[in-house]
Amino acid sequence: MIRLKSHTALFVIACCACLTSTVADAQVRGPAPGRIEVSGGGGWFGGEALGQRDANLRANSATSSPYRLFTTDTQFGAAPVLEARVSVALWRRLGIEGRFGYSRPEIRTSISSDAEQGNTITAVEQMDQYMVDGSVLVMLGRGFGNLAPFVAAGGGYLRQVHEGQTLIDEGHSYHVGGGIKRRLFTHDRRFVKSAGVRGDVRVYLVSNGAAFDTDTHSRVAASGSFFVGF
Amino acid sequence: MSAGRRVHRSVVVAALIAAVLVPRSAAAYLNLSVDLRGQTVRLRWASTPVRWFASNRGAPGVSASDFQSAAARAFSTWQAVPTASLSFQFVGFTSASAFDDDGTPTLGFENRPDLERVLGATGFVLDIVTGEIVESDIFFNSAFTWSVAASGNPTAFDVQSVATHEIGHFLGLGHSALGETEPRADGGRRVLASGAVMFPISFGRGNTADRELQPDDIAGISELYPSSTFRARTGVLRGRVLRGGRPVFGAHVIAFNPATGQSIAGFALGDDGSFQIAGLSPGPHVIRVEPLDDADAESFFDGSVDANFSVTFYDRLFVAPKGGAGEQVDITVRPK
Numbered sequence: 270m271i272r273l274k275s276h277t278a279l280f281v282i283a284c285c286a287c288l289t290s291t292v293a294d295a296q297v298r299g300p301a302p303g304r305i306e307v308s309g310g311g312g313w314f315g316g317e318a319l320g321q322r323d324a325n326l327r328a329n330s331a332t333s334s335p336y337r338l339f340t341t342d343t344q345f346g347a348a349p350v351l352e353a354r355v356s357v358a359l360w361r362r363l364g365i366e367g368r369f370g371y372s373r374p375e376i377r378t379s380i381s382s383d384a385e386q387g388n389t390i391t392a393v394e395q396m397d398q399y400m401v402d403g404s405v406l407v408m409l410g411r412g413f414g415n416l417a418p419f420v421a422a423g424g425g426y427l428r429q430v431h432e433g434q435t436l437i438d439e440g441h442s443y444h445v446g447g448g449i450k451r452r453l454f455t456h457d458r459r460f461v462k463s464a465g466v467r468g469d470v471r472v473y474l475v476s477n478g479a480a481f482d483t484d485t486h487s488r489v490a491a492s493g494s495f496f497v498g499f
Numbered sequence: 500m501s502a503g504r505r506v507h508r509s510v511v512v513a514a515l516i517a518a519v520l521v522p523r524s525a526a527a528y529l530n531l532s533v534d535l536r537g538q539t540v541r542l543r544w545a546s547t548p549v550r551w552f553a554s555n556r557g558a559p560g561v562s563a564s565d566f567q568s569a570a571a572r573a574f575s576t577w578q579a580v581p582t583a584s585l586s587f588q589f590v591g592f593t594s595a596s597a598f599d600d601d602g603t604p605t606l607g608f609e610n611r612p613d614l615e616r617v618l619g620a621t622g623f624v625l626d627i628v629t630g631e632i633v634e635s636d637i638f639f640n641s642a643f644t645w646s647v648a649a650s651g652n653p654t655a656f657d658v659q660s661v662a663t664h665e666i667g668h669f670l671g672l673g674h675s676a677l678g679e680t681e682p683r684a685d686g687g688r689r690v691l692a693s694g695a696v697m698f699p700i701s702f703g704r705g706n707t708a709d710r711e712l713q714p715d716d717i718a719g720i721s722e723l724y725p726s727s728t729f730r731a732r733t734g735v736l737r738g739r740v741l742r743g744g745r746p747v748f749g750a751h752v753i754a755f756n757p758a759t760g761q762s763i764a765g766f767a768l769g770d771d772g773s774f775q776i777a778g779l780s781p782g783p784h785v786i787r788v789e790p791l792d793d794a795d796a797e798s799f800f801d802g803s804v805d806a807n808f809s810v811t812f813y814d815r816l817f818v819a820p821k822g823g824a825g826e827q828v829d830i831t832v833r834p835k
Contacts, residue, residue, distance in 0.1 A: 324755045324762055324785070326678060326692035327713065329702045336679060336692030341757040341785055376783055378757055378816055384679060385789065386810040394783050394816035435734070435820040436781050479782075481758040 300358040300463065300498055308354045308467060310494025314372050314398075316347035317488055319481045339383040345479065348374035348398075352492055362408040366421065370400040376479060396479065397430040402442060420447040421471070427478050440478030446471030450496070463498035531623075531673045533630060540630030542623060542671040543723055548586040549670075554607020555592040558641035561608075563592060565647045566639075566658060570606050573662035576712060577670065582721040582729040582778075585670070597638035598622050604634055604669070606662070608641040616687070618643060618701055619661050621668035637665040644704075653705035660702075660709035667697045672719050673799065674699040676751045677764045680793045688793070694762050695719075699798040714761040718778025734779045734819030736765075738828035739772040740788055742808055746772025747832060749804030753787040754817065756780055766791070768800065779819035786813035788830050808832035 300306060321342045325335035349372060356366035373395055381389040402425020409418045427440040448469035455463045473488045480486060531542040551574070553567035561569075567589070574587040590603075597607045602624075611617070617640055624634040639645065639661065646652035647659065678693030680700060690700050695715040702708060712720075721729045740750040750767040752774050765776040767788075790806035791799065811832040819825055 320757075322757045322760050324753075324787075325760065326694040326762075327708055328692045329690050329706065338679070338694075338753075338762070339755075339785075339787070341755070343757050343783075376816060378783070378785055380785060380812050383787075383810060383812075390812045390814065392785055392812060392814055392816045394818060431783070431818040432815070433818060433826040435823075435825045436818050 300361075300364070301457075302358050302360055304358045304462065304498055306354075306356045306358075306463075306496045306498045308356075308494040308496035309352070310467075310492055311349060311351050312469070312490060312492025312494075314348055314350040314370070314374070315489040316345045316374065317486050319343040319345050319376070319479075322481075337382065337384065340381050341378050342381070343376060343378045343481065346375040346377055348372040350490065350492065352494065354494065354496075356406060362410065364406040364408070366404045366406050366423075368400070368402050368404065368425070370398075370402075372398045374398055394432045396432060399428040399430075400442065401426050402444065404444070415451050417450045417452070418447065419450065421445070421469075427475060429479050431479070438477070438479045440476050440480070442473045442475045444471045444473045444490075446490075455498075461497055461499065464496065466493065466495055468493050531668065531671050533625060535627060535630055541723065542625065542630060542632055544670065545629070545631040547584070547724075548588040549604065550588045550590050551604045551606060552590050552593040552595070554597060554605060555594055556608055558608040558639070558645050560655065561645045561647055561658060566606075566608065567592070569647045569658040570662045570666075573659050573666050573710070576663055576710065577666055577720060580712065580717050580720055582717065582726050582733075583724045584726045585720070585724050597636040599636070600624055600634070602634055604636060606637045606665075607639070608645075609638040610641045611638070612642040614640055615642070618656055619665045621665050632671065635669045637662070637669055639665075646705075651705045651707040656701065656704055657707045657710070660696075660707055663709055663712070664696050664701075667716060667720070670720060671723050672697055672716070675715050675719070675764060676766070676791055676793060676799060677713075677715050677753065677762060678793055694764070699795075715763050718763045718776075722777040729778070731822045732781075733777065734781055734821065735824040736774075736776045736779055736784070736786070736817055736819060736828070737824050738774060738786075738830060739769070740767040740774065740830050740832060741772050742805075742832050742834065746770065747805045747808060748772065749791050749800075749806070750774070750808070750832065751789050751791050752776065752830075753789070754779055754819075755785045755787065756782060756819075757785060758782050766799065781819050781821040783816035783818050786817050786828065786830065787811070788813070788832055790835075807834055809835050 323340050324338040328336045350370050352370040354368045356364050358364040376394045378392045404421040404423030406421045422445045424443045427442050429438040450467040452463055452465040469492050471490045474485045476485045532539050555563045557563045578585050595601050597605045619639045621637045626633050644655040645658050646655035651657050675695035675697040677695045678698040679691040680688040683689050690702055695713050696709045736754050740747040753762050753764045754776050755762045765774050767774040788811045791804050792806050813830045
C-alpha cells in the first residue's frame, strides 16, 4: 500500500504520459474524431490495508502502557469488478471516456491477542462499491501490429454502500494508467464501425470512502473488455 | 436507593425511596431505572441547570472549599461533553448532610467507618409518577484519606476522580462493566484496567485517571441527555445473545470501532437476551461478548447473571449507521 499526502505523484505520472504521446509519429491508431466506442468487461480492483488498532483500556498506572483487550488488523479486500465505458474521440489520438464500475469488496478484520481467549477470528463485512470516473485518453502513435497502446488519466466519484445498506461512504478518486486496444475489424461505412478488445491497468488514488483515516490511498486495478465503435 | 463506588466489592444500601434498581435493556452501558406501576422508567433530571450544594464539612487534608472546587471541576467534565445537553449550577455551601431528604442536592463528606469498602455513594429522591430525579445526594466517606492535589497523592483517594464517577450516578448512569480485574488476597478485586469512569471499582490511591471521561461514559450520558445532533450522528446496535437458542441474561457486549479505537459496551438484559448500544460512531464495529465476571453482578443490576460461556466475537462486522439502528444481530455463544 502506498499512501500519498498529495496528488503530486499523480500529476507527475500524468505529465509523463502526455509527454510520451507527443513523440508519436503519424501512424495514429485511434478512432476518427467524433466516433463513439462502448465497451464492457471485467477485471480486478485491488485492496489495501486499512490498519491495525488495539482495543485498549486505561491501565491502572499512569506509567504503564494501556491494557490491550484485543488487537485488530483490517483489510479492504480486492474484488472482481464489472465495468462499462463510453468514449468519444476528439481527435485521432485524443479522446475522453466515462467509466462505471461495480464491485463487492469485503472489509475483513482479523482479531487476535484477546486477553481472555487465544483464537484468531476474522469478522467480515461485504459492501457494494460503485465508481464513476472520467478520463482523458491519449493514443500513443506507434503500435505493435494490430495493438494500439494508450495512456489515460482522470478522476471520479466513489460510493460504498455498507452491508445491510445502513451506511454509505463517499469518496473521490484520481487515476493514471494505460492499456492496449486491439481492433478485430473496422468498417467505416457500417453502423458498427469497429470492434475489438482492450486491456487496462490503472493506479487509483482514493480519498475518503471506507478508510480509517483521511489520507489518500492507492489501489491497482486491471481489466479487460470488449468494445464496439460507432 | 444508592449507587456507589467501592474500594472493592461490597454492597451499600442507603435507600431513600422504596424503589428497586432494575436493568433496562434499551440502553447502552447501564442507565439507572426504576419500575413504576409496571413501567421501567429511566432516572434522569427533567430540566437543567441542575442545582447543587456542597457540604460545609471538610475532611482531613481537604477543606470544604477544596472539596467544592474539585466537585465543580467534576461537574464541568460532564457538562463539557459536546454530544450531551447538560448544565449545572453551584448554589452554595450547606450544613445539611448528604442524604438528608431536604430537596437540596448535596455533595459532602460523611464519616462512615462501618462502610469499610465504600468510597462514596449516590442516593436519589424520585417523583414516583414520572421517574424524574427530584433530589440526588453524594457522600464521600471521610473514613478514607482524600486528596485534591493536582497530580494526586499516592496515599489518598482523589476527590475529583471519585466525584466524576458519582456525578455519573447523580445524573442517572449505572455502572459500566468495561474493565478487567484480578482477585486480591483479601477477597476483593484489583482493577487492572478500565474503559469507563463508571466502572464500579476504583483504580486506587493516587490515581487521577478517572477525572477524564472515556467513550463509554460519553456515549452513556449523551444517550440520556442527548444534544440536538447526537442521535442523528451516531448509530445504535441492537441484538441478542443466545446459547443453544436460549437467551443469555447479563452478557456483556462490547462494540469496538477499529477506525477510532473506541469501545462502548452494554448488557444483554432483555428476557429474550436482547441488548442495545447507542452512541456508536458510523462505520464497521467488532462485537465481543464476554461473561460478566470482573465485579459482583449486583454492582450492575438485580437478577441472576449467566456467566457460563466463553468470550465470543461476532463473525460479521456490525456497521453502525449515521442515525438510527443498524441490522439486528444474533450472537451465539458457547458454554465454557
